[in-house]
Amino acid sequence: MAVSSFFALFDDIATLLDDISVMSKVAAKKTASVLTDDLAVNAEKVVELKADRELPVVWAVCKGSLINKAILIPLALGLNYLSPVIVHGLLVIGGIYLCYEGVESLIDKLTPHDKGQADRKVKALNDAEAKAYEAKKVKGAVTTDFILSAEIVVITLNVVAQAPFAQQLITLIIIALLVTFGVYGLVAGIVRLDDLGLRMRKITSRGHFAAALRRVGGWLILMAPKLMKMLSWVGTIAMFFVGGAFIAEAMLKAPTWLLADAFKAYLHGHMVQAVVGLAAGGIAVGLAAVAHRLFRRAGA
Incomplete structure (x- = not known):
């Protein structure tokens, strides 16, 4: 009896691992496009650093990414159990933030400035200033990673939505580790x-x-x-594709009286979603500028 119970348990474990393997492969395929954007965006974040500080900064962001996923996995599982609508609502907010960052990065890239002078300024920083500059870079990269990681976690969660809780959790952890070390290994x-x-x-x-x-x-x-330089541009443009996809998905669920079905049909295209992201980012930057001026006048 004990032997048969042992083999039954072994068979259950093998079946569980097989199911997790299959779901992990499906989730990896589903998240492939996001990984490309993640790679480009994070490579863009280490531009304009001293050569000997690039790898330490990449490692710092990698650790931040692991912490992000350690927060996101239980949060997504809990919120998805309570109400999937909350998860998608938070993704839309994150998408708007990504588009906001994208527009700010685009403005910076299109504003004429002496790249050589910028490089010289970075090299001329003293130790305290260099640490502050690195900390700012790391903070910005980890914040952006949080939103991209949220999309990866939600996509994976949708793949394993019908599976038992243990399989959901293990698959999410596997994808999180593969994505993090894969992306930041390539960035390094x-x-x-x-x-x-x-x-x-x-x-x-x-x-x-x-x-x-x-x-x-x-x-x-x-x-x-x-x-x-190319990855810097790709990373900026990727923000509009990723953020625009979040926003477009929410627009597709809007009632017909608010958004006509004829217009919704165009929202399935990736280029249209990028344009939506660019528009949303432009509006967000404009509103932020107005709010900044109002607060500055109020404080004057």
């Missing part, structure tokens, strides 16, 4: 491409293979700044 690799290129350029061995490595190293040194 991207920001150190120039170092890799420099080491390859310094290879002194003779032969065609060594010469090829030195040539590739030179390409990496030239490519790294351009790649970071």
Whole structure:
């Protein structure tokens, strides 16, 4: 009897692991597009840092991301049990914030300024100023990560919604760990491409293979700044796609008297959702500017 009970338990565990594996694969596929945005956005956040501080900042943001997911997983499970509407409402608020950040980043990128002067200012910071600047970067990155992580958690939760609680929890933890270490591992690799290129350029061995490595190293040194600049733009644009998708999803659920079905049909397109995100971000920035002026006058 004891032996049969043991094998029955072993079979149950195997079935559980198999179900979790299947759900994890489905969730990973569902979150793939968000991971691309997450990678671009977080790579953009480590731009304009001293070279020797890039990896410590990436690691600090990675730890913040783990804390975000440790908060979000039980919160999402609890709120989803009480009312899924609350979860989606919070995602819309987060989407508006992402679009707000995107517009501010876009304004900064399109405003003429001396990039070399900005780099010199960062390099000229003393230790206390550099720490404050890093802390600001980390805080902004962790805040943005919180919203992107929330979408990943909600997408995963929708995949496992009908599964038992234990399977939901384990699948969410697996996806959270894979996403966090996968994304920030790639970010760390991207920001150190120039170092890799420099080491390859310094290879002194003779032969065609060594010469090829030195040539590739030179390409990496030239490519790294351009790649970071490209990711900076991709990260900004990604905010509108991600945030706009949250807002568009809420608009699709609006009653017909408030939003016509003919207009809703356009909201399924990704480009339209990005435009919605850009518009929402512009309105949010405008309202924030008005509120700032009003508070400043009130305090005067």
